[in-house]
Amino acid sequence: MPPVIDDMIQELLTRHRSTGRVDLNDIAEVVDRRAVSYEEVEYIIDRLESEGLRVAEPLDPGDVEVLRAVLASARRLAAELGRTPTIGEIALASGQAPHTVRRALEQAGRAKAC
Template identity: 60%
Template sequence: MGADGAWTCQNLDVRPVIQSIIDELYARHHESGRVDLNDIAEIIGTHHVSYEEVDHIVDRLEAQGLVVGEPIDADEVTVMKRVLGAARSLRASLGRNPTITEIALSSGHPAHVVRRALERGVSPRVVRSY
């Protein structure tokens, strides 16, 4: 917490309204374990919230064990399989973890699609450091 009693996250003083949004979302969704992005938008409503605050809301919900975002569909599963397969194959042939660019070239998907597929291919309960 900051000196004024507000939660602090990476130099971001969390306003009480942000904490109340987090609390309400957790209360609504802790049983299901998943928060849809539309639910976040609904709770935020007309509050003025910055991009950094939205990131903080998502980070806090994930830290509390919730999955944030829509469930993946069959097409996304197909992309994930192709991307993860390409990554495994490249790792074996290169003897190191491949880059996003290498995976993109191998899988035939743009780099931003590869990044999303790799993010979704990791368990949401695993803490990642970047």
């Protein structure tokens, strides 16, 4: 595999080792505009799973707690600021990383659409 693939894997491991979960959108965010093949994406997923991370699995109770904390922080900030808070503001208020806040807000949007 090209070194850039290993760099992506290392970034994902650094970001998500503490939570043990990687959303497919997290992988897309790290890949960004780089051209990667289907096989390379499969390789990335296989490597993450071999490191013990759950990839694209349903939320577990810990994930739900993070989601609740992020949403509570977002609501509190919106009331305090009189506007929609930024990802960075929510991250600071909730104690979560910005990528975790983005995924939580995406998950909340998906649940809302159901």
